[in-house]
Amino acid sequence: MNINSVDIIKSCISLGIMVTLNQRLDAETLTLVADEFGYSIELIGTDLEKAIQGEKDTEKDLKPRSPVVTIMGHVDHGKTSLLDYIRKTNIIAGEYGGITQHVGAYNVKLKKGNSITFLDTPGHEAFTSMRARGTKITDIVVIVIATDDDVMPQTKEAISHAQLAGVPIIFALNKIDKINSNTDKIRRKLSEMNFLLKEWGGKYQAQEISAKFGLGINELLEKILLEAKILNLKANPNKPAVGTVIESYLDKGRGYCTSLLIQGGTLKVGDYIVAGNFHGKVKILLNERGNHIKKVYPSKPGIILGLNGAPTSGERFKVFKDEKEAKRLASKKNQLKKEYNIRYKKTITLEEIVKNVSLKNFKELKLIVKGDMNGSVEALIDSIEKLSTNDFFIKIIYYNIGHITESDVLLAKASDAIIIGFNVECSLKSKIFAEKHKIEIRLYYIIYNIINDFKNTLNLIKLNKN
Ligand code: GDP
Numbered sequence: 001m002n003i004n005s006v007d008i009i010k011s012c013i014s015l016g017i018m019v020t021l022n023q024r025l026d027a028e029t030l031t032l033v034a035d036e037f038g039y040s041i042e043l044i045g046t047d048l049e050k051a052i053q054g055e056k057d058t059e060k061d062l063k064p065r066s067p068v069v070t071i072m073g074h075v076d077h078g079k080t081s082l083l084d085y086i087r088k089t090n091i092i093a094g095e096y097g098g099i100t101q102h103v104g105a106y107n108v109k110l111k112k113g114n115s116i117t118f119l120d121t122p123g124h125e126a127f128t129s130m131r132a133r134g135t136k137i138t139d140i141v142v143i144v145i146a147t148d149d150d151v152m153p154q155t156k157e158a159i160s161h162a163q164l165a166g167v168p169i170i171f172a173l174n175k176i177d178k179i180n181s182n183t184d185k186i187r188r189k190l191s192e193m194n195f196l197l198k199e200w201g202g203k204y205q206a207q208e209i210s211a212k213f214g215l216g217i218n219e220l221l222e223k224i225l226l227e228a229k230i231l232n233l234k235a236n237p238n239k240p241a242v243g244t245v246i247e248s249y250l251d252k253g254r255g256y257c258t259s260l261l262i263q264g265g266t267l268k269v270g271d272y273i274v275a276g277n278f279h280g281k282v283k284i285l286l287n288e289r290g291n292h293i294k295k296v297y298p299s300k301p302g303i304i305l306g307l308n309g310a311p312t313s314g315e316r317f318k319v320f321k322d323e324k325e326a327k328r329l330a331s332k333k334n335q336l337k338k339e340y341n342i343r344y345k346k347t348i349t350l351e352e353i354v355k356n357v358s359l360k361n362f363k364e365l366k367l368i369v370k371g372d373m374n375g376s377v378e379a380l381i382d383s384i385e386k387l388s389t390n391d392f393f394i395k396i397i398y399y400n401i402g403h404i405t406e407s408d409v410l411l412a413k414a415s416d417a418i419i420i421g422f423n424v425e426c427s428l429k430s431k432i433f434a435e436k437h438k439i440e441i442r443l444y445y446i447i448y449n450i451i452n453d454f455k456n457t458l459n460l461i462k463l464n465k466n
Contacts, residue, residue: 001039011036057264061236066107066115066299067228068137068261071172072158073144078174081211082144083120086221089214103259103288104246104313105301114225117261117299119246136165137244137261137314140227142220144172144211147181151189159195168227171197171206172220177213235298240319241267245275246301248310249373250401250424256310259303260296260317267296271319272326273304276311277333279326310401313374365392366417368408369399370424377401380422380447387454392461394454404441406430412439420450 005021011033012019019025025033027043034041071079086108107117119138141162145155162169171190173183187197187206196202205223209216241262248258258275260267267273271282283306287293296302311317320326367384371377381396388394397415398408404419404426412419412434419434421443426434434441444450 001034001037003037008033057236057239061238062234063237063298065233065235065297066117067139067224067231067233068105068117068119068299069140069142069224070119070138071142071144072161073172074146074149074152074154074158077144077146077149077152077155078172078211079144082142082172082174082209082217083118085211085214085217086118087120089217103301103303105259105261106288107300108221110221110225116221116224116228117301119261136167137263138165138167139231139233140170140224141165141167142170142172142224144174145186146175147173147183147186147208148175148178151186151193156193159193168231169195169204170220170223170227171195171204172211173206173208174211176208176215177210183208233299235264237264237266237297239265240271240321241265241273241296242316242318243267245311245313245315245317247313247374248307248401250310250403254305256307256402257303257305258307258311259301261301262296262298264298265319266298267302267304267319269294272321272323273307273317273319274326274329274333275307275317276309276315277330278307278309278311279330280307281323282306310374312400313378365394366397366415367394368412368415368417368419369396369422370402370404370408370419371399371422372401372424374401376422376447380420380450383447383451384420384454387451387458389458392458403427404430406433409434409437409439409441413437418442420444422447422450 009019009021012025012029015029015032015036017025017029017033027041031041071083073079087106103120105117105119107115109115141158143155143158143162145151159169171186173186175181176183187200190197190204191200191202195204197204197206199206205227207216207220207223209220211217242265243261243263246259246261248256251257256278260275267282267285269282269285273280273282282304284304285293285296286303286305287296288301293302320329369377369381369384371380377399381399384394385396397417398411403424404421406427406429408419409430410433411417419439419441421441423445424443426441426443431441433439442450442453
């Protein structure tokens, strides 16, 4: 635009956007700033974006694929029991059980060559965080309702999640073996919420089941297949794989293990892959039975070994033709993430916070959380964030799987944060680095102790304030 950078920065500031000279702006901000100087912006793809987007699939590339199903519902209504029953009673005889790896998803083979993939992640976190990221991973949601109970708050929440995501719902009316089971009460409650079931002349499929005794489960699976048929699910298996990260964790012996759901293309051993902002060559590919496999097809899960870090649940992955391109994208994503994270400057410790709050100049505690498994990190974050009060806010600015590294310390320094490690270690180098920069690193092995420490801190703050 031939306008000097100072003027651009000034105009950003006048728009309320605090920027530095070498900061990246998103498309919306760029449009606003350009408009200030009478320019309009046209966004065009870069080479990298083109490589990311890949070729468009044509109709004849597309082949039928299995549905991916998430089971949701109120606590204790029987989600785990249903998932366990389906997992253990593998429909095709002779393939009983055998699921040894926790992949966060498993595929069950059914008659006539059909199969269904179930997402098996604790609670709804994965589903909701994936939706928050805009990644659609589920084709159908099964909502479990205990018929000896009621349509509960979490049932309603699950229904609205599924609706917002535009995913069809099948209701599983569970615990019909119980004496006080009242399926019609549930049907009526659902109809009052405008969910009229098929047997009452509506459009929603429902199945009475007992997850405990295996009643109605085959019929439920049939209904899932019927819904899938209507959806006409397809994917192109003949291209480099794309999909979503389900879970990842650090295995002491094997290194970073990442479970993925393939949503297009075929993933092969030896592929170069970018997942989140990590990259690597797929060295080993395992299925949910712990077997080494060579390929994974669309709608199927698999575990890969070979990434240089642990991406977060819900992040996208993609296979690249050559390693250079994969590395370039990963490093670009890394850079963007760092820029996003680095905002503040100053250092602080938990003890200083107590003092500072009493001086009324400290209201927010920033944390960086590193842990050994996605599930535990997410649970931990959830419990810590819940401790926030009106006067004092705990904010997790960054979390990830893996040991505490120098770059975590750098981020803590730049953003005035404390580092919490759960079941992970801190290298000597990072320790020295942290000491030099006066960054507090707190290592824990029991979640309870973390929560306790924070509770005590908050109590001290209260005492100091009064
Ligand atoms: P979740 O919290 O939704 O995963 O629920 P669970 O699967 O853990 O089930 C909660 C409790 O209900 C457990 O004690 C189960 O044994 C029990 N339960 C689940 N399904 C049934 C069922 O069909 N019949 C009976 N009688 N109990 C069930």
